[in-house]
Amino acid sequence: MEVLNHLLLGLSVALTPINLAYLFAGVMIGMIVGIIPGFGPAAGIAILLPITFGMEPTGAVIMLAAIYYGSMYGGTITSILLNTPGESSTVASTFDGYPLAQQGRAGPALVMQAVASFVGGTIGVILITVLAPLFSQVTRSFGPPEFFLLVMMGLATLIVMIGGNWRYGLISALIGFALGTVGVDLETGQTRFTFKSAEMIGGIDFIPIAIGVFGLGELYYALYVGLHLKGSGGIVRYDKEQRFWPTARDFIETKFSLVRGSLLGFAIGVIPGAGATVASLMAYSVEKSASPTPEKFGKGAMAGLVGPEAANNAASSGAMVPLLTLGIPGSASTAVLLAAFVLWGLTPGPLLMAQKPEFAWGLIASMYLGNVALLALNIFAIPLFVLMIKLPYRILAPAVILVCTIGTYSVSGSIVETWLMFAAGLVGFFMRLYGFSPAALVLALVLGPLAEQSLRQTLTISGGSFGIFVDRPMSLSILIFTAAIVGGGLLMRRAGRGFKPQ
Amino acid sequence: MISKILMFPAFVAALVLGSVPASAQDKYPSKRLDWTISFGPGGGNDIMSRNLISILEKYKLYPGTIVAENRPGGSGAKGWGYVFSQTGNPYHISSTSGSFITTPLQANTPWQPASFTPVALLASDDMLLLVSKDSKIRTLQEFIAAAKAKPPAIGGIGAVNIDFIVPKLLSEKAGFTFNYVSFNKQGELITALLSNALDAGMSNPGEVMGLLQSGDMRALAFSGKSTPKALGNVPTFAELGYEMGVSLPRGLVLPPGVPKEAQQWWIETVKKVVQTPEWKEYIDKQLLTENVLYGEDFRTFLNKTQGAFADILRKSGAIK
16 A cells, blocks of 8 residues: 555656646647657757756656656647657558548548557556556566667668568668667767767757658648649548547557556666667557468558557656656656756765655646646647648648758757758658658667667677577566567468368 | 846946946956856756856846857867957956867867866866676776786776876786777777677766666776765775876866956856856766866966876877
8 A cells, every 4th residue: 555655656746737837848749749750858948948947846747747748749740740650660551541531531540549548648647656666677688689679670660661562672771770879879979970060969950850851751742643733632531520539449459559558667667778669669569470361451440559658658657757756867868858857966876766756746737737738738739720721721831841851950950950850851852752661661760770889789799699688587588478479470360271171 | 136226337338438437447357257168068068058157147146248159169179269369358258168178189170178268167077997897807807907817897987088088097017918908989998898899998987877776787987086976885996096187178268368357257256156056966966076277377387287188198099
């Protein structure tokens, strides 16, 4: 019952009027920050950081954390309506979210993503409340070998995603891997393909490429097919008959996807590194494998949207575990939060929750309230977004270009990255025209460097021996687990073939 | 306050005549100060600049307005490039950090650290050598003995960074070899160390304070001149006989070629800043090493540090 006491203490802190006000400010800002492509939670938190200097730490952390998980709700809206993921963790939401919107089901897709985000976020907070110390043990056992295996599992989902047209998919992924090699070679420190430009030292960022190949590519394609000449309507449609609410079938079909996505998302979110991105991808491939109708995936399957959405929100809760229990940042956003802890005079680390219970538990309790507020806010805001897609395309298109440009520029104030975004837009247009896979490109760009780095770290540690993967208990467990899934899948497929007449 | 009142007639005159009278122009400083932060909000460089500005404002040390602007990009190259382009203009200033040394080694920047007019080195970022609580090693001597028997895997952030330079210098002085495992992010480095994948790791004290307090990690030695109070009795490398002499400079620079009076004015002002309780509190909270050098001494320090970095990195093949 100690947990209940902690939670009550937390609620008593979170429910004070001033902290509630901070919470609502945070979720609103988070939503907005999430909606603008490129302008992610890390930037949102960093910009608001200076105004928290004079604030009481608990109120400040409640607000900044709300920006973080609030942006996870907003981030998917552009994935669904504009095929433009604002963050790497919402790439998977474009696979089925955008086809749903194209079929006139933008309303149900938006509502279901809000529900999935809510379920994912809430299951995540429940798991933090009950099992944070246990999951901090998971974080503690993740070194480079385990991280490499996890990234490989994420990369394996590329195969699921590429599907039928594997030659084009492979070429798209290889372009992504190639872009991922730009920057400083982590191990030797030598610069690769930077042409001695300081702007390239940090490598090619995900944001300009994703916004370019997805958002601008789609937009150029729409102009190419002459959509701006039509009176009204965009690429995505909105059906009056189908209305705004999801059908009972949407809920029944996806109830397990919600739970699977949430649990998977949380478990992967506690691992520092590519948490939410890997989690949403794995959730997508899990949903596709578990579905009785995998052929519908990529063409507007609700489970293909709900699974990854639940997963990326649960992962953002999961990322709070290493932050609160060990003082370790798992992502760019939690790194800024960690810097804020220090600024406010706290010492993040294993003793934080015991030394400052009102701070830690106030934050956790506020996350329950924040998720409820975000669900309500989303449901109310969705009609506004649906209005947006009814705008004539000749008005919507320039506005989207404007927002994408500002969003990309604001990430690091780099004009080079802005040009990169426009170039990626042209590439994205031709990819769309000839059936290449923009998703394979951006995911290879995100995961390729992580795989390369963690493998090289592993082999540096082991002196070149692959034995390290079976010597360490955690990595051995991951290997056995993966083998069981792959083996089980193959067996099931074989058994299925035996029974079903072809 | 008085200076502001005195400035007012000059300001009106400037508006009326369209130019500042020569007498007012001679008296530095009399105009708005443009403060460049070469990184985004929330980072170490940003935090130091904002602390300095709030001290300057609180004690009314700068008579005009100070406008701080984040100009991030290219590992600091953009912000410092901007300040460099303001050659001769004493109304620009910028704070430095580790990338001030390393970025020009990796990219073709038009500037070098020594190109700027040095004001002062205020503090330095120094490194701890850490082991996880499961390690059998308790002291630096034990670490070196174990390293001689079997090359350890030591983790740090980046290869062109002080995280690599400090263990490299130690290994050369103590006579052992090691495998350096480079990480991109602090979170991944710390979990690798906690998971016992690494034999040891390098980190700023500020980032691991909580894990030291809880006993999940042990600090063997500190690379700075003196150990911050909060770390207790962790020895410095120098005390154990391994003088390091490298650290990342947190200081202030003006654009190249500014008048001597402006440089002198800033040196005198910084001398007042470092005496304030707010500054002491900042140093303590961030676990920085107080390390103050003024003017040409700061330039010499920058040259020496960059030289040491370049030598080691050229040998390791990281740079040409």
